[in-house]
Amino acid sequence: MATVSNANESGRGSPRHVDVLIIGAGLSGIGAAWHLQREREWTYAVLEARDRPGGTWDLFRYPGVRSDSDMFTLSYAFQPWKGKKSMADGDSIRRYIEDTAREHGIDRHVRYGCKVTAAEWSREHNRWLVQTEQGGRSGTWTCSFLYICAGYYDYEQGHQPDFEGVEAFSGRFAHPQFWPDDLDVTGKRVVVIGSGATAVTLVPALARTAAHVTMLQRSPTYLSSQPDVDKTADALRRMLPARLAHGLVRARNVLSSQMTYWLSRRYPEQTKRHLRGAILRYLPDAAYVDRHFAPRYQPWDQRLCVVTNGDFFRDVAAGRASVVTDRIARFVKHGIVLESGDELHADVVVSATGLSLVPLGAIRLSMDGEAIDLADTTAYRGLMLSGVPNLAFCVGYTNASWTLRADLSSRYVVRLLRHLRRHGLKTAMPARPRESARRPLLGLTSTYIQRDAHLFPQQGERDPWAITENYVIDRMRFAFLDIGKEMIFDG
Known part of the structure; x- marks a missing residue:
């Protein structure tokens, strides 16, 4: 499989192209990279705004910071947790993510200090044009598929x-x-x-x-x-x-x-x-x-x-x-x-x-120059956007470990990419749902959730537009789902 080398250089000059561009090197992004490179079919890169991996677990460094999810479900299924504590401290989790990236060679694909500011889909070229800032300079990437694994916390400011x-x-x-x-x-x-x-x-x-x-x-x-x-x-x-x-x-x-x-x-x-x-x-x-x-x-x-x-x-x-x-x-x-x-x-x-929330890493998304209003979209299977091609995002469960749903999302993305390649297709875009009933994407009443819920995509009331919030059901459903259900493919 081809790789992207010189992972700490900026993207200056002509745009760099990869098949899949992953945004974020936290739990979700490193897990997504593992699933992609396991297939050995696609080139990929991971862009991380911070200077080291870990995402949330690198951001929060207050005294006593720890997970409220057990590490046997918060860790990756492919990388056994070997720590002494099931409820681990934040620094141990960050080191686990870093060690996982290094052990599987994922770190060679990561560009640190590279913040994604905007992404525009070109219908003519069937590509995303991704704008970045790194070391005070702007850069450009292109990719066939964009996978945003940036969570939903605003890293720039808390509430x-x-x-x-x-x-x-x-x-x-x-x-x-x-x-x-x-x-x-x-x-x-x-x-x-x-x-x-x-x-x-x-x-x-x-x-x-x-x-x-x-x-x-x-x-x-x-x-x-x-x-x-x-x-x-x-x-x-x-x-x-x-x-x-x-x-x-x-x-x-x-x-x-x-x-x-x-x-x-x-x-x-x-x-x-x-x-x-x-x-x-x-x-x-x-x-x-x-x-x-x-x-x-x-x-x-x-x-x-x-x-x-x-x-x-x-x-x-x-x-x-x-x-x-x-x-x-x-x-x-x-x-x-x-x-x-x-x-x-x-x-x-x-x-x-509390926290301030931002959808999809606060990246400005557009299609052929027209801005995408995320609040006007509906989440497809909780990981794609209605009317938006070749883009997936990752959010975890609110009632269980984040990584459980992140793993399902990455498995789905790989299966979708495999379907596109097998059938000679270039794009996959969720259709707009026929039903009008919608509800918030994040189903909690916490003040910090409700305060920014209007910024996020919504979800529907039925499959494939509704989020189950049940890993056992989702695991079975994702294993046997119809990849083409309410999806528009184009060659």
Whole structure:
């Protein structure tokens, strides 16, 4: 198979062409590259805006950053996870991605520091013209198929509410997405604003050295404790070959998580009681638990936050951390005044207030000079766009490990490319759906999701326009799907 060499040079001069251009060298992009080169039929390159692989796991470097998905499902099926912890820290995940790319020779196809800004489809040439910026210079690539594996986080900025009086605050103010290297919380009073996965992870990490950490939340989030070491997995890894043990644990965890999700949606009241009971084992004050850990929404309307080894609850029980449920009235010199009139004194405030989302890596897409309005498109099988040829994008599950759906997406792209080559075709474009009913692509009610949902493609109500959010069903469906269903091919 031909390769793209000199992976750290810019794309200056005449456009460089590959069969498939992958955008992003995170979990999705490296996995996509593995599936493509396994076929040995297509040239490809991976363009990554950052200076090293990892994507999300290179971006977030705040204290305690870790996955809330187990590594036997978050890792690749083809690359067994060998780490000690099932719930791994962010740096271990980033190194796993980097090691995978190097071991399989994918790193030789990656261009780092190469940011994609725009892509235009030419009907005349059946190609994408891709504009890049690298080292302060512009470049151009062309490709027959564009695969965007850039996730949906805005890497340039996180969500930051406009807090009244924040300029009067005399302490340090930080956002987890851009954690200051020089921030030391030793002996200091810290307030973490937010109640999501980032806040729940930050609190115990900061509580190790801080005088006290307060998690300030507008409303509670469902929390579930889970050990970071999987003893069953460790036993299997000692007895069986790595790939077999990995596959067995992966299958068990997939079935377990899907069953848990189904039971939570089918029996929400029983799920609430179970989650409440688990917290009461750490925090026996029922009134405290009901005030700070009883959300107004149903389980899995928003993603369930995992507390590894119960560390968050242990710190609250020990008095190293506390939870306050209230709204911010304004900042003052030495802290935050709440709407209740109470004041939280702080030396450091961390604004874990969520993420800003952007669809398809914020790349400006167009066809023959006409801009593509993503919000006007419908997602085909959750990975292509109605009316847009030879383009796929990758988003993971909201109720399970991201990589599970990313793997299915890449398998589909390879199968589609194989179909085009076998039949001498040049383009594949999802038709526009006949039905008019549409709903959001990302099916969670979290504020950070809802805030930017209007920017994204929508999904329909039936196959192939609806997203199932069930890996077991999707795995069977993708294995036997009709590749030509509501798809327009052109030679």
